[in-house]
Amino acid sequence: MHITIDGHSGFCSGVINAIKTAEEWLQKEGTLYCLGDIVHNSEELQRLVQMGLKVITYDEFRQLHGARVLIRAHGEPPETYRIAKENNIEIIDATCKVVLNLQKTIKQEFEVDGAEAQILIFGKQGHAEVIGLLGQTDGKGLVISSLEDIRRIDLSRPAVLFSQTTQDSEMYRKIVEAITEAYTRQGHPELFTHHDTICHSVSNRARQLEEFARQHDRIIFMSDAKSSNGLYLYEICKKSNPNTHFVTSLEMLPSIPADSSESIGICGATSTPMWLMEKAADLIRQSQPNIHPNQNH
Ligand code: SF4
Structure with missing residues (x-):
């Protein structure tokens, strides 16, 4: 193993x-x-x-x-x-700092265009970061969580889209496409502008995890169920490698057959501590009778 x-x-x-x-x-x-x-x-x-x-x-x-x-x-x-x-x-x-800059940009946009344009935030309703972003618009911004929410946009007025920093890039692209189409159908595509404000820490990690998940027989993805980027990055791993386990605590580690020859990859969200992943690796090693405790460090 x-x-x-x-x-x-x-x-x-x-x-x-x-x-x-x-x-x-x-x-x-x-x-x-x-x-x-x-x-x-x-x-x-x-x-x-x-x-x-x-x-x-x-x-x-x-x-x-x-x-x-x-x-x-x-x-x-x-x-x-x-x-x-x-x-x-x-x-x-x-x-x-990344969130702070995004808050400032949204505030500026709202101060310049707020009365006229709709500020759209692609994100999870009720998420702390989204509440902070909405606050920059005096609560007048519109949260877009899914393609269905696009119906809530007033297509006779301009709209500016931003993203919560930990959102799914692929979904963001679909949302942009759908809103662009909706404005185009009205004959005014110029009324819609968008800013991809997904954090590089998350988007880069998504690409790296895709590759990492492919390289192993089994993936143990460690994250809290409350973590937005955790759920997103887990889906990325699962798509690349269906043998991916979502593990929220050490008690949930899957049992690996004794003397397994599997290659196991351990990874996690931007909120998963490295010490927890190291502990998980140690516990798996200890569960294998013929593996030296320091092997694979
Ligand atoms: S993912 Fe991390 S670095 Fe990126 S915006 Fe959120 S807190 Fe900041």
Whole structure:
């Protein structure tokens, strides 16, 4: 049996920064509030909670006064910053730079064209990043989650499309095509503009994973079920290699037959810690009677 951990898997730069920021404050102060899960991975979250991180909901945030609160990589709408100011809350802002730039671009677009144009966001309704992006349009933007949502666009007015950073590139392309067609049917294709704002960390990883999945007999894809890019990247692996397992915790690892000669690939989402994938590899090795513990590192 041969086990390989995908070298491109593990946290993206936005998640690395948020976790590093949290760890620095926790080492200094022993405790820190975080608005929502800092990372969509329960094992990593648990590690940080043990260090003193206190994850709070939006209701709890509204009740909080004079505290220090970390904003995670997904970013927040302006409303969150307003509440923080009113409640004398110090914000530790770990919004990913890529998301921050996207928020700024949407805000500018809305300020210039907002009254006239419709701001469309291709993303998952209710996702934290999407809420932050919608906030830049005073909540007037339209979330496009599927091809059916295109019917909600007013084709007599201009529309500008952006994407949540962790969305599926293929689906984005289909959405662009369908909206272009709809405007063309009205005789005004010029009214529609679009900006592919999918993060390279996700789109590049999708291409690499396609290749990685093909190279192995079995793929163990590790991710939390709440992770948008996790679900997307898992589908990419599954398409390339039908023998792909979606694993959310070490307890869910598939049992590999003793003395198997399979080649096993372990990979994950941008929110899957490398230590978790290494632990999974160790557990699989330990389950094989004739494999040396350090083999395939
Ligand atoms: S996936 Fe991209 S945009 Fe999202 S947090 Fe990671 S680096 Fe930032």
